[in-house]
Amino acid sequence: MNLNWMPCVLLALCAQKLQGLSVEFGRPLPFRVALGRELVLQSITKKLPTEDIIMVTWERNGDTGMRRLATIPGKIQDYRISTEDGGTTLRLSDIQESDFGRYIITVTGLDGTQSSAYKDVRKSDRPPEASVVLLCDVSPEGAQWDSPVVTWLVDGVKVTNQTAHTSEGGSKLHLQELKGRNYTCISNSSLGTSVAHFILPDSAVSGNPCAVCVCSSNIIVALLAVLCWQ
Structure with missing residues (x-):
């Protein structure tokens, strides 16, 4: 055995011991x-x-300074707070202005290791934009070397990146x-060209709360749209 390896082995074992207890959040970006x-x-x-984890504490550093939110086992400082998974998951309902800031969790092991x-939790000023999607679903009749290229027409005018948003490949x-x-959905591939049409019903144009239509043609199995207006 090469004795020169011994210091490295000992350091690795010590590092493993020191890094035994850890806590982290899966996503680095702010919520x-x-x-x-x-x-x-x-x-x-x-x-x-x-x-063993013997204690979990949650704190928040915000506009009013550092505040202890919960100690598990122990006291929860706000009736809106609840915890799960032994305290490692925190739930806070009815978010208020004072709730934004940096949330800190500390876990403590039986030997005192922490x-x-x-x-970071920030305020959302506006909700995400909802989107209704037309799907051009192309089911090939056999193996092919290429993928269909999808083109959309709206009232006879070709859709571009400047006039509408489509998914990668254009199917949505x-x-x-x-x-x-x-x-109109036009699919082109080595298997040929296929076209499908979807015409918005008059009832939907005039303000009917919801209309659902399905169209199909040759290779295209379905064009499904759900259009809703308040």
């Missing part, structure tokens, strides 16, 4: 939450089989910015 909504902070803990992690057409009535 955004709207006022009145619920915040869920789920941490990931790692420990050696021989280690590990901490933090997650997002309708939130389109006001047309006649939608």
Whole structure:
């Protein structure tokens, strides 16, 4: 045995011992939450089989300074707070202005070892934009070397990246910015060209709350649209 390896082995064993207990958040980016909504902070803990977590604390560093939110086992400082998974998951309902800031979790092992992690929580000023999508579903009749290239026409006018949003490959057409009535899907591949049409019903154009239509043609199995207006 090469004795020169011994210091490295000992250092590795010590590092493994020191790094036995740890806590982290899976996603490094800040969370955004709207006022009145619920915040869920789920941490990931790692420990050696021989280690036990005897205490979990949650704190928030915000506009009013550092504040202890919960100690598990122990006291929870706010009636809106609840914890799960032995305290490593925090739920905070009815988000208020004072709730934004940096949330810090600290786990403590039986031998006094501690590990901490933090997650920044910021205010969401506007909800994400919802999108209604037309799907051009192309089912090949056999093996082929290429993928279909999909082109969309709205009232006879070709859709471009400047006039509408399509998914990669063009199979999905997002309708939130389109006001047309006649939608055409053209699929081109080594198997040939196939065309399908979807015409918005008059009832939907005149303000009917919801219309659902399905069209199919040759290789194209379905064009499905669900259009809803308040």
